[in-house]
Amino acid sequence: MDPKLNHLLLRAGFGTQPKAISRLGWKSPADALPSLFRTDDFSITLPKGTGSDRSKVDKSKIREQTVAMNLEWLIGMAESKSPLQEKMCFFWHDHFGVKAKLPVLAAIHNNTLRKYALGKFGDLLHAVAKDPAMLLFLNNQQNKKSAPNENFARELFELFTLGEGHYTESDIKEAARAFTGWKTDRQGAFRFVRFQHDYGAKTVFGKRKNFTGEQVVDLVLQQPQTAKFIVDKIVDFMVGPQLDQAKRSDLYSSFRRSDLHIGKLLQEIFTSDWFYAQxxxxxxxxxxxxxxxxxxxxxxxxxxxxxGLLMAQRSLGQVLFAPPSVAGWPSERQWIDSSSLLYRQNLGFAVLLNRALKGIEKANFDAKVKGMDLPKGSKLFSASTRYWQGLSTAACSEILFAKPPSQQVLAQIDRAAGAESTPELMRLALLMALPEYQLC
Amino acid sequence: MERRTFLKRSALASTALMIPGFLQAQFKPLSQLGKRLIIIQLSGGNDGLNTVVPFRNDIYYRSRPVLGLKRDQLNAVTDAVGFHPAFKNMAKLYESGDLLTINGVGYPNPNRSHFRSMDIWHSASDSDKHLQSGWLGRYLDHQCAGSCGNPLAIEIDGSLSLALKGEEQKALAIRNVKQFNKMSKSRLNQFLLQQHEAEHHHDNHAYLYKTLRETVNAADYLESRLNRMPTHSQFPKTQLGRQLRTMTQMMSAGLDSSVYYTSMSGFDTHVNQKQLQQRLLSQVDEAVGVLVDTLKKENLWKDTAVMIFSEFGRRVVENGSQGTDHGSGNQVFLLSGGLKKQGFYNDLPDLSRLNDGDLAMQIDFRQIYTTLLKDWFNTDPSGIVPGRFEPLNIF
Incomplete structure (x- = not known):
């Protein structure tokens, strides 16, 4: 398999399967690119029965729905026909860092992210600003003319668009007034409460007018720093922090020319030569x-x-729909320490050979998730390896790795696997135990 | 201080940190002063008001008609304050001068989400700032320019908490020493490390191999000390008991590690708090009692400090389900054979002056961190705890 193609599929999606490559007949990145930008009609099923009325929530039902949504999305990402859309939906899930108390609001929020994931950043930001989960999470529900709450305005500038140091405390105070009266009702719909809105003049980024919330979102979208901040974050995620400033600067300009079009930015990255550099x-x-x-x-x-998939998320420290704060998850090296590396190395043995992860999983995991109680003796994972059978270890590694391991390492894996009762499974598990498998 | 400025000013910007660890793979003693810190985290928000009870206070009993603990049930330590009925050993430790209770510990603009509030405690950030490294992790960064040959900090769990993750250095998380050794010293890992002699790159690939090498080195080190680890079978067979047992075995075996971290969950007592908290605090009390006894016998107590904390306290007024909801402000317990200040550091929170139904903050938790770093570990807290906090006169 062409390593450039694999690089593209790992970054624009989550990798690939041997069967997909042979079925689609892709030979190079150019073959795959057109279908990458396709959007899918996949969405998270809206959970029913808990409503948005906080006084009547059934905790066990919430837990059940949270688990169902988690797996629906995780497996949805893996099976998606438009992996780039899912990958970016995941990116925005981290960027906006919302944790909703009610599963139905988390699902609405997630579907909003997906809908605009590859479109214009402005459309996404306007939609997210009025999203019920966001309004609740950042206390805009309490933001009234008589008692402004700055939480949303602060994170809008600090985490969602500009970054620290590119706004003043006064910008935040004034902007917060523009969002007064923005609320969600119990059904999860946006509601503008006129009598709580501050219609007075506000000074934001040096401009003075009786701005509405929508106009403040437009103002921040016009700031050149917003384009820069978003491009840098997408580039770090899709290419890596090592990309040089000159190439970034080109991307800032074209992103602004395209009216902050996320899909076009990604197109430019994936069609460049430099993206495929070693x-x-x-x-x-x-x-x-x-x-x-x-x-x-x-x-x-x-x-x-x-x-198994829920335990792995908990043990490795990243659970879908539960970012640690509005700033999202840590990244890169922050994920790796002795115990998480051991867990990652042993994941293949657990998935393929049903070996226990005893002693390295997080303590206090409540496995008795309602409706999913694990019968004694049953497996944590049910894997299928049929697509990998008959492939050489080298061919497997070309798909599993962004940079396949050396011949010596592959030979050692074949030797070690050959001595086992299930060499076909063992070599896959051993490949996944290589530290290089953690890279993409 | 802004995050970026803070990181620049801290030791993290030092290029010395970029030296790969395996260049300094030789073991060296790091806890030069021999001081050790044990942290016991009570996850879920322990109800502090029913842990240290003002039994002469009418507001307390009015706020807690169902849950209020009567004077004769409590382990009275002063003529106005009693410890929870389960805190028998803790009351004895109060008497013997091994315990200090710091009341009303919190931070400005408290957050009532378990996860967020715990992250604030772990990262030592302001409640509206987000730091993705932990305070003890940054202590490791500061102590181990390049590498800590032997693990300086150990968490007794299968996965590592944010508190122990630095920008460069990470503590070790171990639930079971034998299991850890077996997994890290797999044949594949031994083979891989032979293939990868010292790499001089600083990319993620090199970082993974650096972590792998440190893991295997740690396993070697632990294995070399295994036969020196006493069984310490006196510990209770609870999860916390087993965790404290493991760390005491490590300390008895003379491990160089100076920070030991453990947590216990279940303190989120929204319903039926009475039975639940009784059971949980009994487990804490029994395990801590044995811990202190054992360390005293091993002659390690005067160089050990134990901090017991929870991410927040609970609301003063009980709820309608015989429980309490998330509040703010809570006590922190410090136990040590080296305490200069014993008993109570400050007065119990004033129940007549609440903040929106919550206890007012008297002490910022980062003052305690600053004290532990400065006066216990003899380390400059700047670059580890963002901002400046007045230390407490404790040690």
């Missing part, structure tokens, strides 16, 4: 979700691997 391949460390989705995809893991 220095960018295998340069990133997979986040736990990127790792788990690629494992789901490689070995066709479905809902019956749910408990």
């Amino acid at each position: 220095e960018h391949r295998a340069a990133r460390i997979k986040s736990p979700i990127e790792l788990l989705v690629s494992v789901c995809q490689a070995f066709d893991l479905k809902k019956d691997s749910g408990i």
Whole structure:
């Protein structure tokens, strides 16, 4: 397999399967590119029955729905026909860092991210600003003319668009007034409460007018720093922090020319020559979700691997729909320490050979997730390896790795696997135990 | 201080940190002063008001008609304050001068989400700032320019908490020493490390191999000390008991590690708090009692400090389900054979002056971190704890 093609598929999605490559007949990045930008009609099923009325929430039902949504998305990412859309949806999930108390609001939020994931950043930002989960999460529900709450305005500038140092405290105070009266009702719909809105003049980024919330979002979208901030974050994620400033600057300009069009920015990155340079391949460390989705995809893991997949998310520190704060998850090296590396190395043995992860999983994991109780003696994971059978170890490694390991290492793996009762499975597990498997 | 400025000013910007660890693979003693810190995290938000009880306070009993603990149930330590009925050993430790209770510990603009508040405690950030490294992790960064030959900090769990993740250095998380050794010293890993002699790159690939080498080195080191680890079978067979047992075995075996971290969950007592908290605090009390006894016998107590904390306290007024909801402000317990200040550091929170139904903050938790770094570990807290906090006069 062409290593450039694999690099593209690992970054624009979560990798690939041997069967997909042969079925689609892709030989190079150019073959894959057109279908990458396709958008899918996949969406998270809206959970029913808990409503948005906080006084009547049934905790066990919430837990059940949270688990179902988690797996629906995780497996949805692995099976998606438009992996780039899912990958960017995951990127925005981290960028906006919203944790919703009610599953139905988390699902609405997630579907909003997906809808605009490859479109114009402005459309995404306007939609997210009025999203019920966001309004609740950043206390805009409490933002009234009589008592402004700055939480949303602060994070809008600090984390979503500009970054620290590119706005003043006064910009935040004034902008917060423009969002007064923005609320969500109990059904999760946006509601503008006129009598709580501050219609007075506000000074934001040196301009004075009786701005509305929408106009403040437009103002921040016009700031050149917003284009820069978003491009840098997408580039770090898709290419890596090592990309030089000159290339970044070109991207800032074209992103602004395209009216902050995310899909066009990605198109420009993936069609450039420099994206495929050696220095960018295998340069990133997979986040736990990127790792788990690629494992789901490689070995066709479905809902019956749910408990294993939930435990792995918890043990590795990244649970879908539960970012640690509005700033999202850590990245790259922050994911790797002795215990997480051991867990990652042993994941293949657990998935393929049903070996226990005893002693390295997170303590206090409540495996008795409602409706998913694990019968005694049953497996944590149910993997299928049929697509990998008959392939040489080298051929497997070309698909599993952004940069395949050396001949010596492959030979050692063949020797070690050959001595086992299930060499076909063992060599895959051993390949996944190589530190290089953690790179993408 | 802004995050970026803070990181620049801290030791993290030092190029010395970029030296790969395996260049300094030789073991060296790092806890030169021999001081050790044990942290016991009570996850879920322990109800501090029912842990240290003002039994002469009418507001307390009015706020807690169902959950209020009667004077005769409590382990009275002063003529107005009693410890929870389960805190028998803790009351004895109060008497013997091995315990200091710091009341009303919190941070400005408290957050009531478990995860977020715990992250604030772990990272030592302001509640509206987001740091992705932990305070003890940054202590490791500061102590181990390049590498800590032997693990300086160990968490007794299968995965590592944010508190122990630095920008460069990470502590070791071990739930079971034998299991850890077996997994890290797999034949594949031994083979891979032979293939990868010292790499001089600083990319992620090299970082993975650096971590792998440190893991295997740590396993070697632990293995070399295994036969020196006493069984310490006196510890209770609870999860916390087993965790404290493991760390005491490590300390008895003379490990160089100076920070030991452990956590216990279940303190989120929204319903039926009485039974639940009784069970949980008994587990804490029994395990801590044995811990202190053992360390005293091993002659390690005067160089050990134990900090017990929870991410927040609970609301003063009980809820309608015989429980309490998320609040703010809580006590922190410090135990040590080296305490200069014993008993109570400050007065119990004033129940007549609440902040929106919550206890007012008297002490910022980062003052305690600053004290532990400065006066216990003899380390400059700048670059480890963002901002400046007045240390407490404790040690």
